[in-house]
Structures are given as C-alpha cells and as structure tokens.
Amino acid sequence: MTEARSSTRPSVIDARGLSLTFTTADGPVHALSNVDLTIEKGDFVSFIGPSGCGKTTLLRVIADLERQTAGTITVNGTSPEKARLDRAYGYVFQAPALYPWRSIASNVALPLEIMGLPKAERLRRVQKNLALVNLAGFEKKFPWQLSGGMQQRASIARALAVEPDLLLMDEPFGALDEIVRDHLNEQLLQLWAKTEKTVVFVTHSIPEAVYLSTKIVVMSPRPGRIHDIVESDLPRGPRPLDIRETPEFLKIAHRVREGLRAGHSYAD
C-alpha cells in the first residue's frame, strides 16, 4: 500500500502528519487529516478522489495558498512560503484565469513582468512557451476571442513561462470536453517528458489520472485523507492514447476505482 520502490531521486515535496481544519458554522471541517506524502523529482503525481476529499486543499497547501493547522510540509526542502517567494512552481487553475484586458502574449508575460525580467527575455519566453502549447500566432488575440481549450493552453504557457521545476495543476481540463481534453492530456505528457518537470495534478477522472501519472494518490473525504498510493508500471515518458485499452492500464484503473469505492461511502 505504500511506496513500492524506494528511490534515490531527491524529494520535491515532503509532507508529514499534515492536517488542515476549517472552522465553520456547522463545526470544524477536517479538510486534510494526517497526510503523509513524498513526491520525488520528475514524478507525475495525480491526486484523485470525490468532492470534499481535500485534493485541491492539499495542492493549495503545497502552493502556500492555504496553511496547514498541524504537521509539516517542505517544498524543495524549504517551507511552502519560501518556495512561493522563490517562484519555485507554476500553478494552473481550474479556469484559465487570464486577465481579459491583456492580450495572450502579455498574459503569458505577466509573471515575468512581476519577476522583473528584462523585455527581451520576456519576449523570448513568451514566444517559446506559446509555441510549446501550439498557440504561436495568437499573441495579439485577447483571451475572450479564443476557445476554452485555447485559453487553458495559454494559462499552461503562462505557468511554464516562469520556468519552474514544479508544476501544480488543479483540475486544469475539468471544464473542457472530452476530445479537447484527450488532446491536451497527450500534449501535457509530451511536454512533461521533454522538460523533466515534476507535476502535481488534481483530477476526478480515473482514466486521466492513470494515463498521465507515474503515481496516483487516491484520497477519500470526511476527513480528507490519503487512502491509497498507486505506483504506475506503465512506461514513463510519452504514452499513446490507446494505451488506455491495454490490460496493464485497466489493471491500474481497476485498483484506483477499488480504492475510491472503499474510501467513499455513498450513503451520504
């Protein structure tokens, strides 16, 4: 049930006994309870689970958008706050969150402006990353002139432009239709293989999690906790989309589904 192979790669994220409790009118809500998790460099880790299992909260704690109430967590060996101030990660939200008054190019340049990079460097990175997500030629368009899938790709380019080693993605394709989603999944995997980044990916789709990940963290709600961690033995690197019909894939998907079922009672 725990990590099958011990690795020599350095750990990027290390959480021990992590808990987060919100106080609300209806009493405390245990969004995270006693979470232990190690994510190693170069991993593609998915958090999967039903609503309220704390997967987004866990990602937000890693990003220092939320603070734990107990336990410890390090990102790149330091506190999440230090990591955030070092701009150690890129974050992709559920929605594109592009600023409508900025063109696509200047949206991608936004974090670079804040970091104070010189103009030439900004231009170089914008071009490079827009090309990476197949959006070259759309620099001058405004977000609301593009489709939802293109907007989300632009927001991924924006996260990549920071050139972080760690990419945090919170259900980035949740609002897209399945065809666009498949396509972006494939592109994301190619990108990951090319850049050797560490990716933490929140989803509630089993095929998406299994297709993308090297490691799948199955979470369950009330209190939010880790139920199972599934190591994938599918080949690392780019995977063809039809890998999803192979017995190996289905085996992993089955284990994830079993984990979700066991961790979640449908009574409530």
Add this chain to the structure above:
Amino acid sequence: MRTEAIAPLRAAHRPHAVSRWVAESAVPVLAVVGAILVVWMVATYVLNVTVQRDALDRAGTPYTAGELFLATYTMERPILPSPHQVAQELWKTTVGTPITSKRSLVYHGWITLSSTLVGFGIGTLLGIGLAVLIVHSRTLDKSLMPWIVSSQTIPILAIAPMIVVVANALGVTGLLPKAFISTYLSFFPVAVGMVTGLRSPDRLHLDLMRTYTATSSQVFWKLRLPAAVPFLFTSMKVGIAASLVGAIVAELPTGAVAGLGARLLAGSYYGQTVQIWSALFAAALMAAVLVAIVGMLDRIVRQRMGIRS
C-alpha cells in the same frame, strides 16, 4: 473543489451573527462617524475663532483663551455651527415646537415629504408602465429607449424652478408642481431599471416557457415580472433619493415659504447657519429613512419570493 476553500468564509456569518455584525460593521461605522464628529468639532473652532475673537475684542471686556474656545461653540451665527448646536436646533424645531407652527421642522419636512412621496409613487408607476410597453414593442424600444437613456445625462433638475413658476402662473400651486418634478426624476431610473429587469431572464428560461407554449402575458407574469423585482427595488432606491432632491430643489428659488428647501434658502438669506445645517440634516435623515424603507421592502419581498440576497 473551490467551494471547500470558500465555504468557511461564507458560513462564518451564521454562528454569532450579532456579535459578528457588531465587530464587522457597527464598530467600524461608529468609528468613522466618531472621527467625522471629531473633525467637525476641530473645524468648528478653526473656522469660527477669527470672527469670535474680533467680536470679543470689539466688546472690550477682557477674556481668556478658554473663554474664547468655548465661545466659538456657542456663536449665534457661526461660520460652522458645532454638532451640539445643530442637534439642539433639530430638537427645538421638531419636538419643542408645535407641528402647526411655521418654525417647526416637522411641518416643513412634511411639506417636502408629501410631494416627494406623491411624485415618487406616480413616477414609479409610470416608469413600470413604460418599461412594460418598451419590452413588448420593438419600435418603442428602438425609438424611445435611446432617449430615455441619454436623458439621464441631462441636468433635468435645472428646470425644476421653471416648472414651479410656470405652474404658479397657471394657478397651480402647492404640492402638485413639486410632485411633478419628483415624478420626472424618479420615472427615469425606474423605467431603465425595469426594462433591464424584464429582459433579465436568460435564453434558457424563455425557451422553457416556449416549450410550454406560454402566451406572452403568461411569460410576463410568471417569468419576466418576478425576474425584474430585484431590479425594480434597486432603481426605486435611486428613484426615491432623486425624488427628495427634486422636491427640495423645487422649493429653492421660487419664493416657496414652506418645505426643507425653503428653510435652506431662508437660512442662507438671513445668514442663519444653524438653521441651514439643521434643515440639511433633516433632509439627510429623511433620505436615509426613505432609502432604508425601500431597502426593507426589498428584503421582505425577496424573502417572500425565496430569493436569497
């Protein structure tokens, strides 16, 4: 997933609603009001001290700095009256004077209030009626609506005195000319707000009514009108405030002898600053109460309709 992060913030209002309200609204508001009073008190001294010193010098009797300080707060015609002078005057002219007297602020307030309310009532009904016509007639929508919208950019209030004078020339005096101005001023916001409101149901809801083959009057009563209610109350709040301003301005340069506007004008003629300020506060209080009443109606209707604000 985002809801789990937001939920505690939103839910937080419930547990100790009263103590929360005190901490989050009442205390800051009282602090701001208190700060305004302090600034006012300081300004009273600063603005009045020169005049008062001159007056005391002329009187010839020696005085101390303390006496000068106190005297600036009790002048008969101060540049800026102190808060307690205004409060005293308000008390004296409301509670301390019989309401039939020409010196009673209740009497003057009632004159202004009655034309405000009559005008507001007519204006609201007219505005709703016109909005209904506009929503149902394409030609009216295209021809009249641009004028209604652009008429809001015109300082309509400037014609208030003229209307009163013309009406007086025709022998129409008293409440009606002023009410007419209030009508005019409240009519536009209500018409514009209602047109927006009656158009606010989205495509899906309208399509749903189409699948029921609802007649356009059924669509109106069951969908458009309920959807327009929040817009109606928002514009009524604007409308009633505008009505009051209209009634007051209508009382200004026309030789009107009664009403809050007339009190303002009389005060400015005779340099009775305390009177001006108390009339001003009475008007402000009236505006606040009127807007609050509309706001309360809004909340009651929303609760009845099951809309959570």
Add this chain to the structure above:
Amino acid sequence: MNALLAPLRGGGVLPFLAIVAIFLAFPLPGDATSLGLSPVALGGLTASVVVAAALFLRRADALAIGLGLVASFAGAALLIDDLPDGPLPAGSPGMGQGFWFALVAVWLLAWTTVDRIAGLSPRHPVARRAADLAIPILFGVWLLILWEVLVRGLGVPSVLLPAPSAIGAKLAAETATLWADFRQTFLKSVLVGWALGCGSGFLVALLVDRVPFLKRGLLPVGNLVSALPIVGIAPIMVMWFGFDWPSKAAVVVIMTFFPMLVNTLAGLDAAGRMERDLMRTYAAGHGQELLKLRLPAAMPFVFNALKINSTLALIGAIVAEFFGTPIVGMGFRISTEVGRMAIDMVWAEIAVAALAGSLFYGAIGLVERLVTFWHPSMRR
C-alpha cells in the same frame, strides 16, 4: 395587454388609419377655414400619404420606407407652413379640425415608417447601425415637429411652453450670453469640481483600501451619503467660498467625491479569487497586484462613477448658482429669466446644458470604450 399592443405590432392598422385621417382632413363644403392648404398642396399631400400608406399595407422595402419618409416630412413642412406666424389672436379657437386630421394622418404615416425601419433588422452591420441611429433620431425630430405644431396650432402662450423654433431663435440671438454662462458654469465650476472630486475620491479609495477597518466603516457611510440631497450644502459653500465659481466647484467636489469613493472601493474588490491567488503564486507585492490586477479590474466601476458624476456635477453647479452668484452662469440665468418670465431664454439655457451634459457623458463613454474594451458589456 396583448390585445392592446397587437395593432402596434400587427402593422396593418396604422397605415389604414392614416388613409382614413387624410380624407377626414378635407374641408367640408362651406367650411373654408378648416385647412389653409391650396387644393394643389392638399391633393399632393393626400396622394402621397395614400400611396405611401397603401404601399406599407403590402410591403416594407426601401421604396416604401423612402416614400413614407418623404411624404411624412413634406406633409409636416406643409402643415408647419400653414401655421400663423405670430401668436394666435386672443379667443381664437386655434386651427380647425381639418388641420388636426391632416396632422394625425402625417404622424401615423411617420410612425408606420419608423415601425417598418425597426422591423427591417438588416444583415449588414453598417446598415444595422444606421437603422439603430436613424430610428431614435426620427423619433426625436417628430417629437420636435409635434411640439412645434401643437404649441403654435393650439396657441399655447410662450410663457408656458415656447415652440422649438422660438427656442432656436433665442439660441442664435443670445450666443454671446449663453457662451459666457457656459464658460462660467461648465468650464470653471463643473470641470474643476468634477476633476477634483473624482480625483480625491479615487485617491482616498486607494488609501482606505489598505485599511480594512476603515473600509468597513466608510463603505456604508459613503453609500448613505451618496443617496443624500447634498446639493443642499450649496448655501453653506456660498457663504464659505464666496459668490464666484469656487463655491460652486466646492459643491461639485462634495457631490462627486462619495460616488467615486464607493465605486472605486467596490471595483478594487471586483477581481476574482482565482485571479488574486494567481498573483499570490507569483509572490507579487501589494503595488504590483494593485497595478496589474486590481486597478484594471476596477476600471468599469471607476468609469461608472465618472459618468454618474458628470451629471451630478452639472446639476450641482447649476443648483448652487440659485443661492448667489456673480451675474453670469447657467443657474443664475435660469433663475433670473424665470423671474422675468422669459421662458424661451430658460429653454435655450437648458438646451445648452443638455447638450453639454450629453457631450460630456459621451466623451467619458468614449474613453471608457478604449480603456475597458475587454469588459463583456463592451465586446462586440
């Protein structure tokens, strides 16, 4: 309601009524005073109204609309020409019934024309914009025509309501006075007061935004004050700042300050949660977040306040002049001319105020279009 609106929409009734009305306009035998048109003019008018209306009964194409426009305007011109030049003599019954029937016929034709233009909904964007512009303009022109004809035809005394032509004549004759008033009231009191009031409201909002306690206290107070009859402060400002324009500008400053404060504060909170989180992930400082996220997001609110305030400023300046002013200014002119019963001059002044107000508002709207082009309400 449906039954009531059906003829307005159905379309056939209005041109039919126009035809009926134009025949009712014919003078009865022995009643020569009814309509002063020559037989040729009456015949031509009748023919064109009948042809245009009949055409509308069948179709609504460019030919029908063009004919409708020409016939209705030519008819209006004939009728206005038929009006007596001077005021109607006392005790005169006014124009005869033939005149009014002709007017009704011409007006019904005009209304049908406007109705048909509204029903065109052309495909080409330029044509559509032209139609959207033409309809309210036609409506406005007809409002003026009816105003002119009713005032002169019914012999309404000019003390009560002058005809548009009289107001126009006054506008042309008193240009110098009107310009002086405009300069005093608009260029000095309104513009200076508006700029100072909006500017200070905006700056104070930026400061208050940094102190949550102050913000929670000021927002309700600011909202309340925005609804108060602040113009009433004018006599006090006149006492403090004197008769000339600075006292008017002071009233305008106070009137425009709170709407700007409240709107800017609301606007600074308008940026979404996700957009703010994004800034946090970039470890952006307060200034960067303000400049790159919250100010741009606040712009629609700021422009809303600028537009509201443009109207408030004009009202404030004019009303404040009722309380004392040097012998120039739009408010001064309105109140003195009202006293002298020179209502046409008052209307001329109001026309200037209306024009200035709309142009001011329109100019702000144009800048708004450039700045907040991205806002859903501005996208085309």
